[in-house]
Amino acid sequence: VKIAVLGxxxxxxxxxxxxRTRACAQVCGYDPDPAALEDALALGAIDEPAAxxxxxxxxxxxxxxxxxxxxxxxxxxxxxxxxxxDCVVSDVGSTKLALGDVRCDARFIGGHPLAGAESAGVAHxxxxxxxxxxxxxxxxxxxxPQPRDPYLHARLHDLIERFGAHPVTIAADAHxxxxxxxxxxxxxxxxxxxxxxxxxxxxxxxAAGAGPSLNDAIRVAGANTGVWTDIYLANRxxxxxxxxxxxxxxxxxxxxxxxxxxEALAAWNERAGxxxxxxxxxxx
Amino acid sequence: VKIAVLGxxxxxxxxxxxxRTRACAQVCGYDPDPAALEDALALGAIDEPAAxxxxxxxxxxxxxxxxxxxxxxxxxxxxxxxxxxDCVVSDVGSTKLALGDVRCDARFIGGHPLAGAESAGVAHxxxxxxxxxxxxxxxxxxxxPQPRDPYLHARLHDLIERFGAHPVTIAADAHxxxxxxxxxxxxxxxxxxxxxxxxxxxxxxxAAGAGPSLNDAIRVAGANTGVWTDIYLANRxxxxxxxxxxxxxxxxxxxxxxxxxxEALAAWNERAGxxxxxxxxxxx
Numbered sequence: 001v002k003i004a005v006l007g008x009x010x011x012x013x014x015x016x017x018x019x020r021t022r023a024c025a026q027v028c029g030y031d032p033d034p035a036a037l038e039d040a041l042a043l044g045a046i047d048e049p050a051a052x053x054x055x056x057x058x059x060x061x062x063x064x065x066x067x068x069x070x071x072x073x074x075x076x077x078x079x080x081x082x083x084x085x086d087c088v089v090s091d092v093g094s095t096k097l098a099l100g101d102v103r104c105d106a107r108f109i110g111g112h113p114l115a116g117a118e119s120a121g122v123a124h125x126x127x128x129x130x131x132x133x134x135x136x137x138x139x140x141x142x143x144x145p146q147p148r149d150p151y152l153h154a155r156l157h158d159l160i161e162r163f164g165a166h167p168v169t170i171a172a173d174a175h176x177x178x179x180x181x182x183x184x185x186x187x188x189x190x191x192x193x194x195x196x197x198x199x200x201x202x203x204x205x206x207a208a209g210a211g212p213s214l215n216d217a218i219r220v221a222g223a224n225t226g227v228w229t230d231i232y233l234a235n236r237x238x239x240x241x242x243x244x245x246x247x248x249x250x251x252x253x254x255x256x257x258x259x260x261x262x263e264a265l266a267a268w269n270e271r272a273g274x275x276x277x278x279x280x281x282x283x284x
Numbered sequence: 285v286k287i288a289v290l291g292x293x294x295x296x297x298x299x300x301x302x303x304r305t306r307a308c309a310q311v312c313g314y315d316p317d318p319a320a321l322e323d324a325l326a327l328g329a330i331d332e333p334a335a336x337x338x339x340x341x342x343x344x345x346x347x348x349x350x351x352x353x354x355x356x357x358x359x360x361x362x363x364x365x366x367x368x369x370d371c372v373v374s375d376v377g378s379t380k381l382a383l384g385d386v387r388c389d390a391r392f393i394g395g396h397p398l399a400g401a402e403s404a405g406v407a408h409x410x411x412x413x414x415x416x417x418x419x420x421x422x423x424x425x426x427x428x429p430q431p432r433d434p435y436l437h438a439r440l441h442d443l444i445e446r447f448g449a450h451p452v453t454i455a456a457d458a459h460x461x462x463x464x465x466x467x468x469x470x471x472x473x474x475x476x477x478x479x480x481x482x483x484x485x486x487x488x489x490x491a492a493g494a495g496p497s498l499n500d501a502i503r504v505a506g507a508n509t510g511v512w513t514d515i516y517l518a519n520r521x522x523x524x525x526x527x528x529x530x531x532x533x534x535x536x537x538x539x540x541x542x543x544x545x546x547e548a549l550a551a552w553n554e555r556a557g558x559x560x561x562x563x564x565x566x567x568x
Contacts, residue, residue: 114495134491174488181484186501189473191556192533196526198559200465204458207418208563211398215564216500217470222557229550236541242480243538247531249476254527257520266513272475273506275482279492280499 001025001159004060004083006053006075008040011092011113012066013125015163016045021127023162030056040122057083062159064111065091069098069230076102083107088152094179096138096172098234103138103172106148109156110138110172112179113165120224131164138172180238184231185246187220188239194221285309285443288344288367290337290359292324295376295397296350297409299447300329305411307446314340324406338366346443348395349375353382353514360386367391372436378463380422380456382518387422387456390432393440394422394456396463397449404508415448422456464522468515469530471504472523478505 003019005012008031019025029046030053031037037049050056057063057079067075072093079089080102090111093099102108113135137157140148160167170178197218201208232239256264287303289296292315303309313330314337315321321333334340341347341363351359356377363373364386374395377383386392397419421441424432444451454462481502485492516523540548 116496168491170488170490174490178484178488178490182481182498183495185480186477186497188534188537189477190497190501190560191553192530192537193470193473194556194559194563195533196469196529197466198562200462200526201563204454204462206454206458206462207452208565211467212400213470213474213504214466216503217474218560218563219500220497221560222553222555225550225553225557228553229546232541232549233544233546236544240538240541242484243534243541245480246476247534249479250472250527250531250534253472253476254524257516257524257527260517260520262513262517265516266509269475269506269509269512271506272478273509275478276474276502276505278482279478279485279502281492 001062001155002060003027003062003064003159004050004056004079005029005046005064005066006056006079007031007066007068007071008036008045008122008125009066010116010120010122010124011129012064013040013043013045013122014115014127014129015064015066015092016040017043017125017127018130018163019159020044020047022164023159025159028056028060036122040125043122043125045122045125053078054082057087059084060087062156063087063089065089065093068227069093069095069234073099073102076108080105080107086149086152088149088156090137090156093234094183094231095234096175107152109148109153111156111160112136112138112175113160115165120227128164130160133165135160135163135165135167136170136175137167138175139169176235177238177241180235180242181245184235184239185242187223187228188232188243189246190218190221194218285346285439286344287311287346287348287443288334288340288363289313289330289348289350290340290363291315291350291352291355292320292329292406293350294400294404294406294408295413296348297324297327297329297406298399298411298413299348299350299376300324301327301409301411302414302447303443304328304331306448307443309443312340312344320406324409327406327409329406329409337362341367341371343368344371346440347371347373349373349377352511353377353379353518357383357386360392364389364391370433370436372433372440374421374440377518378467378515379518380459382460391436393432393437395440395444396420396422396459397444399449404511412448414444417449419444419447419449419451420454420459421451422459423453460519461522461525464519464526465529468519468523469526471507471512472516472527473530474502474505478502 008029016027027046030050040046065075096110115133292313300311311330314334324330349359380394399417
C-alpha cells in the first residue's frame with residue numbers, strides 16, 4: 001500500500017514508522033519545514049520526500065493529514081484536490097467539526113488517534129506510538145452528498161489496526177463534545193490551577209514548591225501555545241459548554257462548603273472516586 | 285529525647301521511625317485503634333505502646349498529635365492537659381486555624397509536613413518519608429497570652445531537621461490560605477473533572493478511557509472520604525475563596541473563547557507555563 005503523510009512531526013512521523021514497519025507500506029512524506037522532512041527521511045519515517053502536497057499524494061491510496069489544527073482544513077482540501085478518486089484521505093486533528101466543508105467529500109474520513117507524548121517533533125516518533133491506543137474514526141456525515149465508499153473506509157480501518165490501534169467510530173459533534181470534557185478541559189484546569197497556585201505562593205510570600213498532587217495536576221499547564229490556542233479556538237463552542245458545566249459543579253461544592261454540609265461533601269467525594277475508577281477501568 | 289506520637293498511621297508511624305532511627309529518640313505511641321498500635325510496635329515505629337494519651341505524654345519532651353483533622357483539637361487539648369510544663373506539643377494537620385483555642389497555649393507549635401503517600405496506615409510508614417520535604421511550623425500567634433519559649437521551638441525545629449525535613453515558618457492564616465490553593469483546590473478540581481469526564485463518556489455513549497493528561501489530572505479524585513471531608517470543612521473559608529478565584533479565572537477563559545480572542549488565549553497559556561515552571565522550580 002502507498003501512503004502519504006502530510007506533516008512529519010511526532011504523529012505524522014509515527015504514522016510513517018508504523019506504516020513502514022507494521023504494514024509494509026511505501027510512505028511518501030511532505031512537510032513545509034525542509035529540515036523536518038530531512039529528519040523524517042534519516043529516521044526512516046518516510047521512504048521519499050515530496051516537494052509539495054500534490055507530489056506527495058500522487059499515487060497514494062491513503063493520505064494522512066498531520067498538520068497543526070489551524071492548517072488542517074487547507075491541507076486536507078489540497079490533498080483532496082490532487083489525490084486519486086479511489087484514495088482515502090484522513091487527518092489526525094483533535095477537533096473535527098472545525099474542518100468545515102472538506103468533511104463533505106466522500107473520500108474524506110476524519111480521524112483522531114489518542115496518542116501523543118511530552119515531546120513534539122519527528123525525533124520522538126515511534127512505530128509503536130499507537131499500540132493499544134483508541135483511534136477515533138468519524139462516522140459518515142449526514143450532510144454527505146454521496147454515500148461513503150465502504151472500500152475506502154475498510155482500507156483506512158485495516159491500516160489503523162495494523163498500527164496496533166483500536167479504531168472506534170464516533171460522530172464528529174459527539175467527538176468534539178467528548179474531547180472538550182476529557183482532553184481540552186483538563187488543559188484549561190491545569191492552566192487555571194497553575195496560575196492560582198503560583199499567585200497563592202506569591203501572595204503569602206512563601207517559597208514556591210509543589211506537592212505531588214499539585215505536581216500531577218499542573219503537568220500539562222502551558223503546553224505548546226501554538227498547538228493549544230488552535231485547539232481551544234477550533235473547539236470553543238463545546239469547550240465553553242464544558243467550562244459552564246464545571247462552573248456549575250464548583251458552585252455545588254461551594255454551597256456544600258458554605259453550609260458545612262459534611263454529608264453532601266462526603267457523597268460528592270464518593271461519586272468522584274467512582275467516576276475515577278470508571279474512567280481508569282480499575283476496581284481499586 | 286523522649287517523644288510521644290498520638291496516632292500511629294502513615295504520618296505518625298513515619299515520625300516514630302524517623303525519630304528512632306535518625307534522632308536516637310525513645311518513642312511512646314498511642315492510638316485509639318489497638319491493632320494499629322500493635323502494628324506500630326511490631327514495625328519498630330514505637331518503643332512502647334501507651335494505654336491512653338495521658339500515659340503516652342508522661343515524661344515526653346516533644347509530642348506529635350497525628351490524629352485525623354477532625355480529632356486533632358481534642359487530641360492536642362488532652363496532651364496539653366497531661367504533659368509537662370517544659371514539653372512542646374505539635375501536630376501534623378493540613379489546616380491550622382481550625383485547631384481553635386489550643387493554639388493559645390504557649391507550649392503548642394502547630395506543624396504540617398508536606399508528605400504523604402498513596403496508601404495510608406502504619407504499614408506504609410517510612411523513616412525517610414520527610415526527607416527533603418517542607419515542614420511548616422506555625423509562627424507565634426499574636427493572640428498568645430504569654431511569649432513562646434524559644435527553647436521549645438528550637439527543640440521541635442532541630443528534631444524536624446533530624447528527620448531530613450526543611451522547617452519553614454508561616455502564620456496560621458497564611459498557611460491555610462496557601463493550602464486552600466495548592467493542596468485542597470487540586471483535590472476539588474480532580475473531583476470535578478472526574479465527574480465531568482465520566483458524564484461526558486456516558487452522554488456520548490462512548491467507551492470510557494482516559495488519556496495521559498486526564499489520567500494525571502484525576503489521580504487524587506475521590507481520595508479517602510473521611511480524611512478529605514474533614515479537611516474541606518476545616519478549611520472551608522479559605523477553600524471557598526480559592527473556588528471563587530477559580531470561577532473568576534474560568535470566566536476569563538470563557539470570555540476569550542467566546543470572542544475567539546487568539547491573542548488573549550495565547551498570553552494566558554504562556555502565563556500558565558511560566559507559573560508551572562515557577563512552581564516546579566524548573567527552567568524547561
